[in-house]
Structures are given as structure tokens and as C-alpha cells.
Amino acid sequence: MSARYATVSGDNAGINVGDAVFIGEKNLDFSLFTNSSGALPVQFVHSDGTRLGVISLSGGTGSLTGSDITPGLYYPFYTDGSSGSAYCIVRELEIGEIGIYTYNTDIEPDNLPQQPTGIAKTTDIAFAIQAVNIDGANLSGNWYKYSLARDSLTTSTVTNIHHNSVALDNLLIDPRNKPDETLAGAPVFDLIDQSIVSSQTGNVSLTAILSTNNLNGLKKSGSYSFTASSLSPSLSFDSEVSQNAYFDLVITGVPFTSYNITISGSLYGSDAPRFESGEWDDLISDQEISAHTGWAGTKTFQVFVPESAPTNSYDITMTDNEGNTVKNLLS
Numbered sequence: 001m002s003a004r005y006a007t008v009s010g011d012n013a014g015i016n017v018g019d020a021v022f023i024g025e026k027n028l029d030f031s032l033f034t035n036s037s038g039a040l041p042v043q044f045v046h047s048d049g050t051r052l053g054v055i056s057l058s059g060g061t062g063s064l065t066g067s068d069i070t071p072g073l074y075y076p077f078y079t080d081g082s083s084g085s086a087y088c089i090v091r092e093l094e095i096g097e098i099g100i101y102t103y104n105t106d107i108e109p110d111n112l113p114q115q116p117t118g119i120a121k122t123t124d125i126a127f128a129i130q131a132v133n134i135d136g137a138n139l140s141g142n143w144y145k146y147s148l149a150r151d152s153l154t155t156s157t158v159t160n161i162h163h164n165s166v167a168l169d170n171l172l173i174d175p176r177n178k179p180d181e182t183l184a185g186a187p188v189f190d191l192i193d194q195s196i197v198s199s200q201t202g203n204v205s206l207t208a209i210l211s212t213n214n215l216n217g218l219k220k221s222g223s224y225s226f227t228a229s230s231l232s233p234s235l236s237f238d239s240e241v242s243q244n245a246y247f248d249l250v251i252t253g254v255p256f257t258s259y260n261i262t263i264s265g266s267l268y269g270s271d272a273p274r275f276e277s278g279e280w281d282d283l284i285s286d287q288e289i290s291a292h293t294g295w296a297g298t299k300t301f302q303v304f305v306p307e308s309a310p311t312n313s314y315d316i317t318m319t320d321n322e323g324n325t326v327k328n329l330l331s
Contacts, residue, residue, distance in 0.1 A: 026217035031060035041076030096131035098224040116295040121192035145169035223246035231297040235328040244307035
């Protein structure tokens with residue numbers, strides 16, 4: 001069944017004058033290109049005389065599968081050798097890169113959709129393509145489909161953030177748009193909720209695939225490979241911390257999640273260890289910063305321990321906006 005140009009008379013009821021068709025499509029109905037005598041065209045010929053592009057028709061139906069079909073304007077020719085002024089546009093289908101949109105993050109990543117090499121299993125995401133040269137307004141039904149693959153295992157169904165099953169091979173939204181996550185059937189999901197991921201421990205290598213569907217036999221696809229990562233919040237620093245010296249504090253967390261990191265102990269002020277440098281969002285005090293992690297899920301900050309700092313222990317604490325906390329002891 002074709003997804004193209006459905007009308008009241010059925011699917012693929014006719015390519016209109018000026019419509020775009022794509023190399024590789026089959027059994028297209030060009031019956032709307034009749035001449036003044038009501039005769040159907042027997043072929044379409046490329047407007048550029050230096051090219052050999054010819055679409056042969058039978059009963060007004062033709063396929064764009066010849067090796068000489070190239071992009072451009074094509075005009076109809078009839079059995080009497082006359083040519084019509086109406087034309088159709090032949091194009092090579094172009095599918096942009098598959099990327100992801102994220103949802104419900106503390107900080108929204110720039111320039112979405114993106115193709116990060118790693119995605120936290122718990123981040124809400126949706127797939128999208130950045131560009132495509134097909135006019136979705138002229139289509140009926142789903143002309144594309146997504147699938148998610150791990151090795152030889154593939155799934156085209158996800159459980160979305162509303163805990164509903166969503167078929168990725170039956171989506172009707174424009175694939176360039178960011179899906180509305182408030183809809184019950186939105187294709188927005190956590191990777192950890194999918195059995196293809198939850199059945200595995202640690203990092204999982206995955207590939208998202210978009211391919212054409214119900215598009216008159218035209219087969220084209222694009223893919224995006226990434227790692228589904230388990231990123232549990234944690235703190236780490238140099239094994240040896242000494243007075244009058246700097247050390248690197250490394251935080252790990254869920255990408256684009258905000259954290260407050262504090263150094264606490266029996267002493268504050270100029271004699272206490274303090275944050276010296278790093279890409280924090282806010283320096284609340286010498287002993288407290290707020291920061292968010294990026295796609296890699298880690299950030300490094302430099303801490304200075306004054307020579308006058310007491311040798312007693314300090315807690316370094318990392319807390320997210322929901323109050324979840326991890327600690328490490330600095331001594």
C-alpha cells in the first residue's frame with residue numbers, strides 16, 4: 001500500500017502537476033497528466049537534453065527505477081509525439097542525520113537534535129531527523145519507521161514515559177519535529193524501560209535506524225550508533241590530598257542534571273579547602289558550587305587545600321534537585 005497522495009478515490013490516486021517524486025519509487029499513477037484529447041502520457045523525459053532520463057509509462061503508471069533516472073524536471077510525452085507543458089519534479093530522497101531530543105533535564109542541551117556518543121539509560125529521549133526533502137503534507141499514513149537494534153536483536157516498539165506501548169513503525173508525526181511528550185502515545189522514552197536495554201548490565205551498544213516505509217517500494221535508511229550508559233552519581237579525587245596543594249575533584253552524574261557540591265567540616269573560611277576553578281554554573285561560596293554535567297556525564301573541578309587547613313576530615317557532598325545525595329570523605 002502506498003502512503004503517497006491518498007485521495008477519496010484511494011491510495012496513490014494520482015501524482016499532481018508539479019509534485020515531487022523520488023528515484024526508486026514504483027507504480028506511480030500519472031493519470032492526471034492527460035493531454036487536451038484525454039490521452040495518457042507514455043513517458044516522461046528529463047528537460048535537460050544532455051541527459052537520458054526517461055520514465056516509461058503503461059496505462060499512466062510508471063516507476064522511477066531506471067539507471068538513467070536523474071534529478072530534475074520531467075515533462076510528459078504522448079503517443080503522437082507531442083509534449084505537455086505540465087511537469088513533475090524528480091528528486092533523490094535525502095534523509096538527514098538521526099539524532100535525539102531530550103526531555104525533563106535540568107539543563108536543556110544546545111542545538112537539539114544531537115548525536116551524542118553516549119546517552120544515560122535514564123534520560124528521556126525521542127528520535128528525530130534533522131532534515132528530509134519530502135513533503136509530508138502530500139502523504140497519507142506512515143512513510144518512515146524507526147527501529148532500535150542491539151547486535152542482531154531489533155525492536156520497533158518502545159514503552160514510553162507514560163508507560164504506554166508505542167509502535168515506532170507506525171508514527172504519523174513529521175520526523176523533523178520534536179514529539180510532544182505530554183501526549184499519551186508520544187514516542188518519548190527511557191532506554192532503561194526497554195527490554196533490549198534492561199536485560200543487559202553495564203553499558204549497552206545500540207543503533208537507531210530510520211528507514212522508508214510504504215513509499216512505493218523506495219528503500220532508504222539512515223542509522224545512528226550510541227552507547228546506553230549507566231551513570232550513577234559519584235565523587236572521586238586524588239588518592240593523596242595534602243596541605244598547600246591542589247587536587248582534582250571529579251564528579252559523575254546523569255547528563256544535563258544540576259548538582260550542588262559542598263565541602264563541609266569543622267572549619268570554614270580562609271583556612272578551609274576551597275573550590276578554585278572549573279566549569280561550574282554558580283560559585284555559591286568558597287565551599288559550595290552548583291554545576292551540571294554534559295553528554296559525557298563527568299566534570300572536573302580544582303580544589304585548593306591551604307597550608308593552614310586543619311588535618312581533620314571534610315565531607316564532600318553532591319546533591320541533585322530531588323535531594324539524592326552521594327558523599328566522599330576528604331582527609
